[in-house]
Amino acid sequence: MPGPDAAPGDGRGREDARRSAGDGTAPSRRRRADECEGALVLIGGACSPHGPALGAFLDLCRGRDGGRIVGFTTASGDPEASAHAWLHDFAVAGARNVEIPIVDRRSRAQDARIADLVRAADGIFLGGGDQVHLVATLGGSRVGRAIREAYQRGAVVGGTSAGAAALTETIMAGGERDEHGEIVDLYTGPGFGLLGFRAVIDTHFAERRRLHRLFVAIANNPELMGLGIDEDTALVVRGHLARVHGPGGVTFVDGRGVRFDTANAAQRPGVGLTLSYLRVGIVGAGYDFNLRERELELLLEEAEEEEPTPTVKGAEVR
Numbered sequence: 001m002p003g004p005d006a007a008p009g010d011g012r013g014r015e016d017a018r019r020s021a022g023d024g025t026a027p028s029r030r031r032r033a034d035e036c037e038g039a040l041v042l043i044g045g046a047c048s049p050h051g052p053a054l055g056a057f058l059d060l061c062r063g064r065d066g067g068r069i070v071g072f073t074t075a076s077g078d079p080e081a082s083a084h085a086w087l088h089d090f091a092v093a094g095a096r097n098v099e100i101p102i103v104d105r106r107s108r109a110q111d112a113r114i115a116d117l118v119r120a121a122d123g124i125f126l127g128g129g130d131q132v133h134l135v136a137t138l139g140g141s142r143v144g145r146a147i148r149e150a151y152q153r154g155a156v157v158g159g160t161s162a163g164a165a166a167l168t169e170t171i172m173a174g175g176e177r178d179e180h181g182e183i184v185d186l187y188t189g190p191g192f193g194l195l196g197f198r199a200v201i202d203t204h205f206a207e208r209r210r211l212h213r214l215f216v217a218i219a220n221n222p223e224l225m226g227l228g229i230d231e232d233t234a235l236v237v238r239g240h241l242a243r244v245h246g247p248g249g250v251t252f253v254d255g256r257g258v259r260f261d262t263a264n265a266a267q268r269p270g271v272g273l274t275l276s277y278l279r280v281g282i283v284g285a286g287y288d289f290n291l292r293e294r295e296l297e298l299l300l301e302e303a304e305e306e307e308p309t310p311t312v313k314g315a316e317v318r
Contacts, residue, residue, distance in 0.1 A: 061123025075129030126163025
């Protein structure tokens with residue numbers, strides 16, 4: 001099933017993702033997302049080396065001041081060419097201490113030397129391509145576990161396009177027309193699980209007009225929260241708060257209040273999707289979004305300030 005940057009019709013790794021991602025994504029032994037020490041930088045794709053999205057990643061991991069960055073182009077259809085392109089972009093952006101080992105198959109994801117590189121990194125960056133293939137290759141491997149361990153001890157983990165989409169507990173792909181004009185079934189499956197809060201990420205969001213795709217995904221999984229990230233825009237997550245950086249926005253879709261939907265019927269040819277009471281909003285640069293409450297932080301703070309102090313017999317309750 002194709003990811004956001006994959007070529008149409010590229011269905012690599014779907015079954016492998018189901019089999020292999022479990023060790024790296026099972027929630028039972030994982031720390032809560034807001035208990036981890038690191039930060040996530042989720043970029044909607046097409047990020048400029050001079051832009052604020054990639055800049056946010058470099059600032060957090062001190063990439064321009066010698067911070068060690070380890071990147072992976074595993075999601076790409078041509079990992080070596082993609083690695084050379086990313087090394088160039090990182091150099092243009094001012095980062096020099098960058099290493100991108102080629103992990104293009106499962107056996108290389110078990111390389112202990114590469115896992116050690118990841119554990120020692122200040123920043124870990126996942127490039128774009130096919131998120132299903134990315135999770136199938138790294139999920140539950142030594143390298144995949146090292147990424148989680150590095151994040152939990154304080155490293156910054158960034159990803160663009162497929163690299164961002166793979167960092168949630170649940171990933172999505174497909175749900176769009178292929179090169180023959182046929183609608184590819186929408187796929188949902190396990191991701192790396194570094195971002196919790198039952199979030200699912202879509203990328204290239206405004207540019208590829210993916211709002212309807214995200215509506216379909218949430219209609220079929222109403223407990224999830226959709227986050228659609230525009231190009232060259234980053235959602236920086238620390239604990240349960242996320243801030244938008246860049247010229248675009250982040251659209252959030254919350255289906256918990258839906259009163260009516262035709263999600264099941266809409267899977268049949270010729271039947272459209274109907275939804276009522278779907279909650280949708282957009283967050284622009286500089287605003288904080290509370291992932292736990294699924295609301296702008298400033299609105300939550302205002303509501304807290306306006307809440308009257310309860311009293312008993314005229315005395316303030318303490």
